[in-house]
Amino acid sequence: xxxxxxxxxxxxxxxxxxxxxxxxxxxxxxxxxxxxxxxxxxxxxxxxxxxxxxxxxxxxxxxxxxxxxxxxxxxxxxxxxxxxxxxxxxxxxxxxxxxxxxxxxxxxxxxxxxxxxxxxxxxxxxxxxxxxxxxxxxxxxxxxxxxxxxxxxxxxxxxxxxxxxxxxxxxxxxxxxxxxxxxxxxxxxxxxxxxxxxxxxxxxxxxxxxxxxxxxxxxxxxxxxxxxxxxxxxxxxxxxxxxxxxxxxxxxxxxxxxxxxxxxxxxxxxxxxxxxxxxxxxxxxxxxxxxxxxxxxxxxxxxxxxxxxxxxxxxxxxxxxxxxxxxxxxxxxxxxxxxxxxxxxxxxxxxxxxxxxxxxxxxxxxxxxxx
Amino acid sequence: xxxxxxxxxxxxxxxxxxxxxxxxxxxxxxxxxxxxxxxxxxxxxxxxxxxxxxxxxxxxxxxxxxxxxxxxxxxxxxxxxxxxxxxxxxxxxxxxxxxxxxxxxxxxxxxxxxxxxxxxxxxxxxxxxxxxxxxxxxxxxxxxxxxxxxxxxxxxxxxxxxxxxxxxxxxxxxxxxxxxxxxxxxxxxxxxxxxxxxxxxxxxxxxxxxxxxxxxxxxxxxxxxxxxxxxxxxxxxxxxxxxxxxxxxxxxxxxxxxxxxxxxxxxxxxxxxxxxxxxxxxxxxxxxxxxxxxxxxxxxxxxxxxxxxxxxxxxxxxxxxxxxxxxxxxxxxxxxxxxxxxxxxxxxxxxxxxxxxxxxxxxxxxxxxxx
Numbered sequence: 001x002x003x004x005x006x007x008x009x010x011x012x013x014x015x016x017x018x019x020x021x022x023x024x025x026x027x028x029x030x031x032x033x034x035x036x037x038x039x040x041x042x043x044x045x046x047x048x049x050x051x052x053x054x055x056x057x058x059x060x061x062x063x064x065x066x067x068x069x070x071x072x073x074x075x076x077x078x079x080x081x082x083x084x085x086x087x088x089x090x091x092x093x094x095x096x097x098x099x100x101x102x103x104x105x106x107x108x109x110x111x112x113x114x115x116x117x118x119x120x121x122x123x124x125x126x127x128x129x130x131x132x133x134x135x136x137x138x139x140x141x142x143x144x145x146x147x148x149x150x151x152x153x154x155x156x157x158x159x160x161x162x163x164x165x166x167x168x169x170x171x172x173x174x175x176x177x178x179x180x181x182x183x184x185x186x187x188x189x190x191x192x193x194x195x196x197x198x199x200x201x202x203x204x205x206x207x208x209x210x211x212x213x214x215x216x217x218x219x220x221x222x223x224x225x226x227x228x229x230x231x232x233x234x235x236x237x238x239x240x241x242x243x244x245x246x247x248x249x250x251x252x253x254x255x256x257x258x259x260x261x262x263x264x265x266x267x268x269x270x271x272x273x274x275x276x277x278x279x280x281x282x283x284x285x286x287x288x289x290x291x292x293x294x295x296x297x298x299x300x301x302x303x304x305x306x307x308x309x310x311x312x313x314x315x316x317x318x319x320x321x322x323x324x325x326x327x328x329x330x331x332x333x334x335x336x337x338x339x340x341x342x343x344x345x346x347x348x349x350x351x352x353x354x355x356x357x358x359x360x361x362x363x364x365x366x367x368x369x370x371x
Numbered sequence: 372x373x374x375x376x377x378x379x380x381x382x383x384x385x386x387x388x389x390x391x392x393x394x395x396x397x398x399x400x401x402x403x404x405x406x407x408x409x410x411x412x413x414x415x416x417x418x419x420x421x422x423x424x425x426x427x428x429x430x431x432x433x434x435x436x437x438x439x440x441x442x443x444x445x446x447x448x449x450x451x452x453x454x455x456x457x458x459x460x461x462x463x464x465x466x467x468x469x470x471x472x473x474x475x476x477x478x479x480x481x482x483x484x485x486x487x488x489x490x491x492x493x494x495x496x497x498x499x500x501x502x503x504x505x506x507x508x509x510x511x512x513x514x515x516x517x518x519x520x521x522x523x524x525x526x527x528x529x530x531x532x533x534x535x536x537x538x539x540x541x542x543x544x545x546x547x548x549x550x551x552x553x554x555x556x557x558x559x560x561x562x563x564x565x566x567x568x569x570x571x572x573x574x575x576x577x578x579x580x581x582x583x584x585x586x587x588x589x590x591x592x593x594x595x596x597x598x599x600x601x602x603x604x605x606x607x608x609x610x611x612x613x614x615x616x617x618x619x620x621x622x623x624x625x626x627x628x629x630x631x632x633x634x635x636x637x638x639x640x641x642x643x644x645x646x647x648x649x650x651x652x653x654x655x656x657x658x659x660x661x662x663x664x665x666x667x668x669x670x671x672x673x674x675x676x677x678x679x680x681x682x683x684x685x686x687x688x689x690x691x692x693x694x695x696x697x698x699x700x701x702x703x704x705x706x707x708x709x710x711x712x713x714x715x716x717x718x719x720x721x722x723x724x725x726x727x728x729x730x731x732x733x734x735x736x737x738x739x740x741x742x
Contacts, residue, residue, distance in 0.1 A: 023620035122620040182604035182628040183596065189629045190592045192622065193636070197585035199570055214568035221561045222593050225554065230688075233553035239659060247657060249394035249493040251563065251649060255656070257553040258560045265564070278622060285626070286618055288610055317601075317688075 011035065012101050015134045019096075022124040022286075029110065032135045033101025034058050034093035037077065038085035040141065047141040048083055048367075049132065050092045051149035051156035054223075054280055055272055057100040060092040061085065066271055072353060075360065082364035083148065091139065095156075096131040097123050097279040105275035106207065117275060118204035125152070125287045129159045133167070143167050145370060148363070150174035150352030151319070152280070155287050158327065161308070162289055162300040170307040170370050172363060175316050175352040177323035178297055178330070179288035184318070187226055188281040191219030195274045204275050216274040217265030224264045229315035229348030233257060290330075297330035308338040309366040311352075311359060318349040339366070382406065383472050386505045390467075393495040393657075400481065403506045404472025405429050405464035408448065409456035411512065418512040419454055419738075420503065421463045422520035422527035425594075425651055426643055428471040431463040432456065437642055443724065446731065453735035454519065462510065466527075467502040468494050468650040476646035477578065488646060489575035496523070496658045500530045504538070514538050516741060519734070521545035521723030522690070523651070526658050529698065532679070533660060533671040541678040541741050543734060546687050546723040548694035549668055549701070550659035555689070558597055559652040562590030566645045575646050587645040588636030595635045600686035600719030604628060661701075668701035679709040680737040682723075682730060689720040710737070 017028030035058045040047060050060055050073065057064065061071040061078050071077070079086040094102040097120070105120040136144070147168050149157040154176025161171045177184075198215025200206055225233075237257035241247065244254070253259035293299035308331050312324035321342045331338035343358050345351035352359065388399030406429045411418060421431055421444065428435065432442040432449050442448070450457040465473040468491070476491040507515070518539050520528040525547025532542045548555075569586025571577055596604075608628035612618065615625070624630035664670035679702050683695035692713045702709035714729050716722040723730065 025620075118622075122622075179610065181601060182608040182610065182626070183599075183601040185610070185626050186592075186596045186604060186628050186632055189624075189626075189632055190589060190596065193592060193633065194565060194568075194589045196622075197565075197589055198568065218561060218565045218568055218589065221557075221564060225557045225561065228554075230552065230554045230691075233557065237553040239550065239553065239556070239662075249396075251489075251493075251567075251653065253560075255553075255556050255560075257557050261557055261560055262564065282622065291610075320601075 013135065013138055015131075015138060017134070019127065019131055019134065021121055021127045023122055025121045027103070027121055029103075030096070030131055030134060031101070031103045031107065032093050032096070032131060034091060034135060035060060035062060036139075037061050037090040038088050040089040040139070044141060045143070045145060046088045047136070047144050048088045048090045049136070049144050049147045049160070050077065050083065050090060051132070051147065051153035051160075052092060052095065053149075053151040053153050054284065055268070055277075056153070057098070058092045058094045060090070075355065076363060082360050082367060084367070088145065089141075091136070091141070093132050093135050095128045095280065097128070097276060097283060099273035099276040102131075104273065105204065105279055106273045115207040117207065120275070120279060122282055123279060124283050125155045125159050126163055126292070128283065129156055129163055132156070132160075133164060136167075143169060146170040146172060146367060148172040149176070151176055151349065152284055155284065158289055158300075161304060161306045162293070165304045165306060168306045170309070170366065172309045172311070172366060173324075173327065174311045174359070175313055175319055175349055177319040178300075178327050179290060180285045181323075185285045187222060188285050190222050191281060192278050194218040194222070195278060201274065204278075206274075211269065212274045213266075213269040216269045216272070216277060217262075219277060220268040221261045221265040224261060226318045227348060227350045229317065229346060231315060232346045232348050235346060297326065298333035301331055301334035301336045304334060304336045306336065307366075307370065308336055309362065310338060310340045311362060312342045313345045313348070313351040313356075314342055315345060315347065316349040316351065384506065384509055386502075386509060388505075390498065390502055390505065392492055392498045394493055396492045398474070398492055400474075401467070401502055401505060402472070402474045402478065403464050403467070403502060405462060405506060406431060406433060407510075408432050408461040409459050411460040411510070415512060416514070416516060417459045418507070418515050419459045419461045420507070420515050420518045420531070421448065421454065421461060422503070422518065422524035422531075423463060423466065424520075424522040424524050425655065426639070426648075427524070428469070429463045429465045431461070446726065447734060453731050453738060455738070459516065460512075462507070462512070464503050464506050466499045466651065468499070468647060468654060470644035470647040473502075475644065476575065476650055477644045486578040488578065491646070491650060493653055494650060495654050496526045496530050497534055497663070499654065500527055500534055503527070503531075504535055507538075514540060517541040517543060517738060519543040520547070522547055522720065523655055526655065529660055529671075530658075532675060532677045533664070536675045536677060539677045541680070541737065543680045543682070543737060544695075544698065545682045545730070546684055546690055546720055548690040549671075549698050550661060551656050552694075556656045558593060559656050561593050563649050563652060565589040565593070566649060572645065575649075577645075582640065583645045584637075584640040587640045587643070587648060588633075590648060591639040592632045592636040595632060597689045598719060598721045600688065600717060602686060603717050603719050606717060668697065669704035672702055672705035672707045675705065675707045677707065678741065679707055680733065681709060681711045682733060683713045684716045684719070684722040684727075685713055686716060686718065687720040687722065
């Protein structure tokens, strides 16, 4: 039994593997960095896995060690919160391919003593989930009381339910999708091309030199626009000028929204590895749960006993409500118990991370109903 | 009287200037490259100005000299077409700041004998319109029977009606807006940052060396996504793979949409100057017709006798129908005669360039009603 009273203890484990990947490759060793919150019950029945988004990390409810910022979901996870660490044992693992301690392109390949870089295998959402399952085995967790995630975290939650139906009693899928659309792929491809166009990228082999920060910043800027709603951007910035009374008739950041985007782009390069950005966006673009199940999404959930809560936001144009509705229809076709709600929020896709009290209530109610 | 029977003759004129710009600068000499189609009537009453979009050109209804492709609006402009060159004298000028023969950053500054590069003055949509007015003076055209444009061309049409109300009898504004929103600015800023992040950009001073093609291609890719609808992308590409049966588990273009975007980006760099892209996107971002008129858009049209036709497309998320509606409301508040229609099309913003027969009928009817 895992008894971890130390709130937010940073942990890393080397799992023996090999992990059999969707590409056919076998990957070993598999390092997974993770955090746990709360105590695993004697019957091991109170484990909850929270899955993070593209550029997220395992620092769910405790400060990020590099930035010092609070955990990214303290609103949702903690003592007395909707995901109640006073009652549940909550696990959050850095996804395979990322750069916060889990194996990724920046990790040192023990076979060469140098970073994998582009020799790291291309992975899928399901590969991330398989690595998490190996971690749960290590932690002595058989069945999850719930798997919860927003955005790419929601893809993992869906993949968990489809891949390990007997290990998931409930799944909460927020602002997510069962497949990446052509537009989703297109935006990611712009980001990848921006990284690869940076001469510092050097085919991924930049770890001993300067990182392709300029390209990664452009990638982040483009992606960031997709996380916000048009109305939200208008409300937050409109056409307001940055620190001046009049237009400069130049190419400095005249508008607040320009300055904000530039800051978002640059700040991101301090905390994220460009190659990880390539690998994780690739995994998301490859995600198509129907394709993994003979072309019919309902097949992914046939016979499942997992309960599902699906939540979308009306201003999310990255994974719009129609994508959630497609998931719900497949769940109904598969006979799975599924609740679905579209919430109203001005924040666009990012709403799942922000102050939307209705989301807290929905998650709290769904988690409580499963006790 | 201009009597130009030669269909599609390429022309360029050096206007003495100086052109007084919104920035306060005086610019001279002003070179404008343009095309004319049809014959100016003896009473000079049949002149129509068509304004092109961001990366468009004056080759409206005749082949592009560099690419050999047909004119960009042959569907709309030609003998017997909605804009009928058998009856009207149609003018299309390359906008100030562009790179198809009109003065722009790639032009040689006569004062130095070298390209202006970033010493070219920052311009506005109204500056483009003022340069066009100088061209019309040169051509002996006083009053326009109509000014017509889509996207940035529509901004120019609105600016024409607001700046020279006595010279515009009718304005057709398609898939456009009276101001750039925060989201519009954000997408353009991503493109500019992509160009400027390319080491070949060299603060704009690249004309004697390699152009920042990689950065400009990324800029074009990001912009291109905004020109298409999500549904259009799904219909055209979906998740179809490019020339293979299975995913490559690599970073080549696996999906057709990736390959399409890469091609769009690279092809663009063959025909467009990166600095022109900076300047013209800046002009669009600065565009806010209300701001130029005391903060109230209706003031831009108070007392006008210009007839307006405003057209939007239901899948255009770059300049959505709400932006057209704001223009129409201002026109009504100003007492201007204005017709408005939202057309249904799967093509997103690009619909104004594509096969939308309803658009042809609307333009034909509006043009005919003005005879």
